[in-house]
Amino acid sequence: xKTKFLPIDLFSKIVTLSCGFVVAxxxxxxxxxxxxxxAAADNNWDNLSNWDxxxxxxxxxxxxxxxxxxxxxxxxxxxxxxxxxxxNPSSTGRVDIRSGTFTINYCGFVGDYGGNAxxxxxxxxxxxxxxxxxxxxxxxxxxxxxxxxxxxxxxYNSTGVVNMNTSGSLNVTELRLSPNGQAGSATFNLDNxxxxxxxxx
Numbered sequence: 767x768k769t770k771f772l773p774i775d776l777f778s779k780i781v782t783l784s785c786g787f788v789v790a791x792x793x794x795x796x797x798x799x800x801x802x803x804x805a806a807a808d809n810n811w812d813n814l815s816n817w818d819x820x821x822x823x824x825x826x827x828x829x830x831x832x833x834x835x836x837x838x839x840x841x842x843x844x845x846x847x848x849x850x851x852x853x854n855p856s857s858t859g860r861v862d863i864r865s866g867t868f869t870i871n872y873c874g875f876v877g878d879y880g881g882n883a884x885x886x887x888x889x890x891x892x893x894x895x896x897x898x899x900x901x902x903x904x905x906x907x908x909x910x911x912x913x914x915x916x917x918x919x920x921x922y923n924s925t926g927v928v929n930m931n932t933s934g935s936l937n938v939t940e941l942r943l944s945p946n947g948q949a950g951s952a953t954f955n956l957d958n959x960x961x962x963x964x965x966x967x
Contacts, residue, residue: 799825799849802859804833811835811868812842821845823871829857829881836890837905839866846871851881851924858882862890863905867934870909874938876919877926877950887959888931895957898929902958906934910964915939920952931957941967 800821806813814820816833826845828835829852848870851859859881877883885907888894892901909915917938919926926944930936941963944952 799827802828802830802835804830807833809833809836811837825849827852828859828861829853831858831860834860837863837866837868841868844869844871847873847875849875849878850885851883852878853881855880860884862886863907864889864891865904867906867908871912872909872914873916873918874909875921876928877924878921880923882925884927886929887936888929895931897955898931898957900929900931903932904934905932906937908937910937910939913939916942918942918945919954920944920950921948923949925951927953929955930959932959935960935962937962940965
């Protein structure tokens with residue numbers, strides 16, 4: 767008797783993993799990203815009126831400089847992944863963490879797919895730091911809770927800049943600046959703050 771094989775939509779059967787991991791040679795399709803619109807014009811990350819959908823437990827993506835997010839306290843909207851300027855080669859995005867602890871569950875992307883991204887971990891309302899040009903803030907960025915917190919700057923032909931001048935810290939599992947073979951550009955300006963990498967740099 768001849769064995770019959772039923773057609774299977776392989777992509778629909780792949781378990782979606784964070785950070786676009788490859789499973790059995792197949793790339794998982796990314797989940798829909800919640801896009802920052804800045805519509806409320808209050809720079810408040812936790813105001814759902816600034817998003818086209820709720821990014822909690824999904825992807826929070828900032829591809830605009832319009833009323834970009836300014837974090838000044840512990841965020842209550844916690845996405846799995848943060849993507850800044852990751853939509854297309856013409857996207858430009860910025861996120862400022864002035865104070866408080868900004869937390870995500872898994873991966874942070876500062877620039878992807880040809881975008882131009884900036885993450886400021888500093889007091890951007892004042893001038894100061896030799897390298898960042900910003901005053902000293904008290905904010906922290908953390909994505910180590912699940913042991914899979916990759917922090918990636920300048921992926922896939924993008925330009926990523928991190929400015930850090932804070933009494934707080936950057937806490938990640940893996941820190942990757944312009945990963946090999948991806949033709950991206952990464953700049954990490956550090957005036958003050960603790961950079962804690964649990965895994966590899």
